[in-house]
Amino acid sequence: MDIEFVNHASLLLEEKGSYFLTDPWYVSPAFGGWIQNPSPRTAMIEKLLSLPADKLNVIISHGHDDHLDEFFIQQHLADATFFVPKFKTNGLSKRIERLTGRYPVELTEEAYYVDGVELRCFINPDFTEYDSIVTVVSETDAVIHANDNWHEYPVALTDALNECLSAVPVENRYFFIQFGIADSFPVNYPSFDKQSADEMIESRFKSYQAATTANLKHLGLDKGFYYANQSLYQYPASWDRGSLYDLAQDFLRRNPGPFTQCVSGIDIKTSQLHDSPGEELFDLLLGQLERFLNKAVGGPVPVRLLTASDEYESGTVGYEASRHVWSRILNAELTLEAIIIGGMGLVHRPDQNISSIHAKVSKLAYLIQSKLISNGLNFLMESK
Numbered sequence: 001m002d003i004e005f006v007n008h009a010s011l012l013l014e015e016k017g018s019y020f021l022t023d024p025w026y027v028s029p030a031f032g033g034w035i036q037n038p039s040p041r042t043a044m045i046e047k048l049l050s051l052p053a054d055k056l057n058v059i060i061s062h063g064h065d066d067h068l069d070e071f072f073i074q075q076h077l078a079d080a081t082f083f084v085p086k087f088k089t090n091g092l093s094k095r096i097e098r099l100t101g102r103y104p105v106e107l108t109e110e111a112y113y114v115d116g117v118e119l120r121c122f123i124n125p126d127f128t129e130y131d132s133i134v135t136v137v138s139e140t141d142a143v144i145h146a147n148d149n150w151h152e153y154p155v156a157l158t159d160a161l162n163e164c165l166s167a168v169p170v171e172n173r174y175f176f177i178q179f180g181i182a183d184s185f186p187v188n189y190p191s192f193d194k195q196s197a198d199e200m201i202e203s204r205f206k207s208y209q210a211a212t213t214a215n216l217k218h219l220g221l222d223k224g225f226y227y228a229n230q231s232l233y234q235y236p237a238s239w240d241r242g243s244l245y246d247l248a249q250d251f252l253r254r255n256p257g258p259f260t261q262c263v264s265g266i267d268i269k270t271s272q273l274h275d276s277p278g279e280e281l282f283d284l285l286l287g288q289l290e291r292f293l294n295k296a297v298g299g300p301v302p303v304r305l306l307t308a309s310d311e312y313e314s315g316t317v318g319y320e321a322s323r324h325v326w327s328r329i330l331n332a333e334l335t336l337e338a339i340i341i342g343g344m345g346l347v348h349r350p351d352q353n354i355s356s357i358h359a360k361v362s363k364l365a366y367l368i369q370s371k372l373i374s375n376g377l378n379f380l381m382e383s384k
Helices: 042-050 070-077 091-100 155-165 194-218 244-254 281-297 323-330 355-375
Strands: 002-007 010-015 018-022 056-059 081-085 105-107 112-114 117-122 133-137 142-145 173-178 224-227 259-261 303-306 317-320 346-348
Touching (some): 010 042, 010 142, 018 117, 042 281, 105 117, 117 155, 133 155, 142 155, 155 194, 173 194, 194 224, 194 244, 194 259, 244 259, 281 303, 281 323, 281 355
Parallel strands (some): 018 056, 056 081, 142 173, 224 259
Antiparallel strands (some): 002 010, 010 018, 112 117, 117 133, 133 142, 317 346
C-alpha cells in the first residue's frame, strides 16, 4: 500500500489502483477562524483532482470542519464513494448526503471490503461518541487513522484494534494520531498571565505525549506518526510567542519520542523528506488569482494580492488581507469587495487616483466568485 501525507489529518492511500482519502481539509477555514498551516502541496492536490471518481473512496472520521472541507468536497469529490462512522445519530451522514447527493456508507467494527481492502471503524466510549478511529487494512499493510483520538484507549478498544490488525506484520502497521492543542485554551484567555499560560501549554503537551505513547505501546508498535495539528488562527495581539503548532514542534525537539511529525513531502514508509516539497496550494491559488485580475484589468498599474507577511511594492495597487480572508475568497464564501468595501483588509495605492481600478476589480469580484462556484479550484489551477 502506498501511503502519502496530504496535510493535517488527510492521507492518500493507494492499493492496486484503488484510492482511499481521509479527512480532506485543503482550502476552507474551519470553526470560522482556522486555516491550513502549512497549506497542502499543489502537486498533491493536482494528483487528487486527476483521480478517477470510481476509484476514489473518501473516509470522513468525524464532523469537525478541519476534517471536512465542504467547498472542496462539493466541487471536486462529490462523485467519489464516501464512508463515515455509524454514530448514534446520522447528522454527519446527512451532511455528506447534502454535499454529494448520495447517502454515504456507514462503517462499524464489522469489516467492509472495497476491492480487497478492509475498512472498519472504532469508537472510544471513554472519549466521545462522535469521533472515530478508522482502520484501512490490505494484504500487506495497515493504517490506523486515529485522527483526534489521542486519549489513552481502554482495554476493550485496544483489544479490538489488535485483533483487527493481527493479520498484518507489526512493522507494516502505520499509526497516525493527533499531537497538538486543538482549541484556544489558554492562548485566548486573558485572565492567565504569561507564565501560567506557558506552564499550561507545556502540561498539555506532556499529557498528549504520554497518552499517545501509551496507545502506541498498547498496539505493540515501536513508532508512529503525529498529524492533525497543522492549523493556525489569529492569536490575540498580546500573544508574543510562536503558533501552537510551532510550540508543539519545539516541545517535540526538546522531548523526542517514538513519533515522527508528518510534514509536507514526507515518505511515510521511510520517514524521510523528499528534497523538493513543492509550492503550497494557498500560494499558487493567490498568485493565479492575481494573474487573472491583472490580465482582466489591464492598464499600466499592476494589481498585487498580499498577506500581512508580504511587502507592498510601490507603484502598484495592493489588496492586503489575512490568509483567513483570502481563504474565504478562494472558496467563494466572500468576494474581493470584502476588502474594497467591507474593510476586511487594507488597500495600498500609488500617489494617484485608483477609482477606475477599484471599479474594475469590484465588477470582476462576482465573476471570480461565480467561476469558483461553477468550476471550483480548476478555475485557477487550469491556467497554471
